[in-house]
């Protein structure tokens with residue numbers, strides 16, 4: 203375990219009655235944004251709650267800003283901003299009251315930045331929390347976390363409930379936060395467009411396991427959809443880079459993880475088209491392939 207990482211999880215497991223998170227290992231360098239992507243019930247929130255010391259792991263090691271979790275969580279969390287979608291503001295207090303409250307606890311509170319965020323997010327400090335819309339509440343919680351200027355932001359579904367314009371504003375804000383290259387962000391999302399836009403590192407999780415983790419550029423470079431004509435004497439194609447193959451007569455569409463020009467040349471087949479894949483397509487292909495592999499192992 204390195205003291206320099208923004209966070210590090212090694213072999214972390216947690217069992218609930220109907221679900222278990224298995225052997226999760228993840229880490230993030232300072233100055234980077236990691237998107238944690240997975241289907242409903244994959245274990246994203248559980249992973250984040252373990253990292254934040256809100257759940258205790260059955261096995262494995264966790265370090266947050268170089269501190270052992272959960273033993274040194276008070277020291278670690280002083281420099282971590284955490285927002286999850288089940289957090290609520292005090293209903294009868296105004297946003298200004300919340301800002302004063304947080305400023306009183308965290309010495310890093312940046313009042314000028316908080317005022318700029320208020321404007322940027324279109325929020326009114328004097329409005330009681332109970333009268334804020336869902337999206338305004340989400341923006342208010344993010345403002346309270348961002349204006350502390352924490353070294354690490356941990357955000358569970360930060361863009362759910364936000365309209366496209368607010369999402370755009372928020373993601374731009376995240377990228378601005380990282381102008382200072384010691385700061386880092388971990389955020390979970392279903393929205394692969396958001397993740398593709400701002401992440402440096404991406405982790406896919408499904409059914410309690412990390413199924414792929416890589417730099418975003420590496421994912422986008424490695425994956426391709428290749429259409430080719432199958433020669434009459436070659437009714438199928440197999441190579442470990444091919445994670446899926448769809449046939450339409452002699453035309454085959456291959457989903458490829460591990461693409462390169464040399465690899466393509468080595469196929470020796472008449473190629474019709476080669477398309478880059480979006481992160482969403484890569485995510486779906488990764489999850490489906492991982493489920494097929496798991497199923498093949500258990501049958």
Ligand SMILES: Nc1ncnc2c1ncn2[C@@H]1O[C@H](COP(=O)(O)OP(=O)(O)OP(=O)(O)O)[C@@H](O)[C@H]1O
Pocket residue numbers: 218219220221240241242243244245246247248249
């Ligand atoms: N405290 C708990 N006790 C028992 N089961 C739990 C507990 N917390 C989570 N689970 C179960 O763990 C599984 C993973 O939940 P988790 O909230 O981590 O998923 P998620 O990937 O964040 O999903 P979503 O995208 O739907 O929010 C679910 O099946 C959930 O029912």
